[in-house]
Amino acid sequence: MFPPCEIMVRDFLPNIRGLVALELRRSGLSQSRIATLLGITQAAVSLYLSKDAAHYKRRLQSIGIPLEEVEKLVKLVSSDLLSSTAKANETFYAFWKGLLSRGLLCGYHRTIYPSLGDCDVCLKAPAYPSVEHAEVLRDLEHAIHALEGSSYFARLIPEVAVNIAMSLKDASSEMDVAAVPGRIVALRDRPKSMSKPEFGASRHMVRVLLRVRAIRDDIRAVMNMKYDEGVESAAKRVGMNVAHTEKGNVVDEEAVIEAVAAAFKKHGELDVVFDRGGVGLEPMTYVFGKSATDVARKALRIARSYIG
Secondary structure (H helix, E strand, O other): OOOOHHHHHHHHHHHHHHHHHHHHHHOOOOHHHHHHHHOOOHHHHHHHHOOOHHHHHHHHHHOOOOHHHHHHHHHHHHHHHOOOHHHHHHHHHHHHHHHHHOOOOHHHHHHHOHHHOOOOHHHOOOOOOOHHHHHHHHHHHHHHHHHHOOOOHHHHOOOOOEOEEEEOOOOOOHHHEEEOOOOEEEEOOEEEEOOOOEEOOOHHHHHHHHHHHOOOOOOOEEEEEEOOHHHHHHHHHOOOOEEEOOOOOOOOHHHHHHHHHHHHHHHOOOOEEEEOOEOOEOOEEEEEEOOHHHHHHHHHHHHHHHHO
């Protein structure tokens, strides 16, 4: 047996670790802190730092991974590690699954094991537990396709990237909501999904949606994008019903989620909720709708107005 997991352990993980270690070091972190974040020894960090970024990038490119995607992943994982190891793991593993499902590693895998010439196990679509699950994922894929086809939406992608989530009609738990593992990032000034949508991904967006659905169960989808005064003006120009969050002195992820839900309690009918962020939290725009494609259409209308 020749599973692609070998490539993860031998080629992908160590080279991404090396690039993340270099990125964190450039950000001013000590070797001991980097070791803690990466879950390795300080000696291992020192070894990673002894090589330059070009060394790791060449290796990753040689197995079939586009350089721009490598650089974006390193930025996201490095940022995620500073707030949550679990979030960084989710981003990293989502990207890995995306590489497999897109067949980017197949060529390299076959050069190692020529007997895998007709293997397509990583490309096969998964089985869905119900027709509704499949419909939600299909709607998300259509929404992602619309965003990726936009020549202007990339300007509204925040530092933490974009995600879009959609729930089943009777969603009651995080596993009833699908989103994009690894998020949607900007590559070559175009939006690019890091992997295919799946249920149980993106805990933050899922929690936002479930909390809002407790107030408005007709809302089935949400998407985040950057916030600034230009985005707010653009949303108003295209006729969106908008509101701002109202938070107290404690500003953390839970406070943001509660504040977004409170905006619906106060205003009722809303398309967009703006949050000005806080310490360690980027200002954000949340766009809501009845489906992922509905949300994507709203976001693209705002983006089109934003760029003039």
